Amino acid sequence: MTESNTGQGSFRDKVATVDKSGKRIWVYPQAPEGILHDLRKWVTVIYMLVFFGLPFIKVSGHPVFLINVIQRRFILFGQIFWPQDFFIFAIGMAVFIVFIALFTVVFGRVFCGWACPQTVFMEMLFRKIEFWIEGNGNEQKLLDKHPWNTDKITRKILKWIAFWLLSFIIANTFLAYLIGIDELDKMIREPLGMHLGSLISLAVFTTVFFFVYLWMREQICTVICPYGRMQGVLLDKDSVIVAYDYKRGEDRGKFHKNEERTIGDCIDCAQCVKVCPTGIDIRNGTQLECINCAACIDACNKMMDAVGLPNGLIRYASENNIAKKRPWRFTWRMKAYSVVMCLLLGVLVWLLVSRTDVGVTLLRTPGQLYQEQPNHQMSNLYNYKLLNKTFKDKQIVLQPENFKGSIKLVGETKLTIPKDGIVTGTMFVYLNNEDVKGRKTPIRIGVYEDGRKIATIATSFLGPFNGNE
Secondary structure, X not given: OOOOOOOOOHHHHOOOOEOOOOOEOOOOOOOOOOHHHHHHHHHHHHHHHHHHHHHHOEEOOEEOEEEEOOOXXXXXXXXXXXXHHHHHHXXXXXXXXXXXXXXXXXXXXXXXXXXXXXXXXXXXXXXXXXXXXXXXXXXXXXXXXXXXXXXXXXXXXXXXXXHHHHHHHHHHHHHHHHHOHHHHHHHHHOOHHHHHHHHHHHXXXXXXXXXXXXXXXXXXXXXXXXXXXXXXXXXXXXXXEEXXXXXXXXXXXXXXXXXXXXXXXXXOOOHHHHOOOOOOOHHHOOOOOOOOOOHHHHHHHHHHHHHOOOOOOEEEEOHHHHHOOOOOOOOHHHHHHHXXXXXXXXXXXXXXXXXXXXXXXXXXXXXXXXXXXXXXXEEEEEEEEEEEOOOOOEEEEEEEOOOOEEEEEOOOOOEEEOOOOEEEEEEEEEEEHHHOOOOEEEEEXXXXXXXXXXXXXXXXXXXXXXXXX
């Protein structure tokens, strides 16, 4: 794009919120308003209902969503997962990363502006509270420059208290995702000394959230989060982003009533800069600080309406759409990402569908050789571990699959796995001598529930050494 008004692109050599000496430039954005901002409000309402309501939703008496790292117990949409299912999480994470990459290739950084928790909480909750207590951007700037008096102290304390309370609520919700709403309720009702670890975690979470939304703010997006820097790799000229139509807007100039405009439609009002929560000028083109929140689109459209010019000077568009007037197209990069994502998604779905309700681990007891038994049989001793991945008790039966023999539990008459529990023990596997083919004989054991086979275990049976092996 044309850089005649941008200092020959010097803006790209620095972060918009840091000056030449490295000192932070505090951003005082104006309160946005417009159609897209109203739409973001509705998205935020749904977002908040899901975020704050999900810990209270239960399936069969258990939370629908739980990430208990300490107990290594994870519940997603009512299904319980254990560390043994980590490979499913790995595939799921790969699918998520590819999806984000594909989404960015097509729609730019719109995730940041519309769905990222940092942006949603900062711009749609904390910033709203700040507008309500301290006023609009210009009023906040004047307040910060003003000497400390009763009014300033009162406003600041009110804001800090409101921010701390909201951070405390968010921290409690976040903790509920980690330990469950029942444990959180127990922590509140019981003496604090009984839950010192959880209490410390709550205090840490609250302090971190308070610090992020009071002071760090847009620095999380522009300095800490790597996603913005990924745009340089993922975006191309067909990616849809928040873009300034420089073909239509340049050369920019002030608007004068009743004039016949012979220059570009940009009236250089800088309203797009004033509402930007990261302090950039979108007219300089794509920048890593842009979170695609669309505040500048609403601000520009409002000014275009005021001066009688068409909307869309700043809009969601691609570089080719602006420069070449070319409509959006599904490029080869988008197709490639889509194919990879579909393949990964297919693998993930297959893993979830084929996932059994009972996890079984069977290993020969270390240091134990085969034992000679009466009736021309041999036996091996095995250690088993059974994991119930459901919220119902399971009655399990182990049966030989490819050999003639029997299975006898040690100290148990039947295998009952309690819901959401683990059972360990030992058992003997008996084989007829003629079925033992050598040092290691492959065997399969079926795992049955109510007469239905739910899994097959493949292991080996240790026998006497055969000189021909």
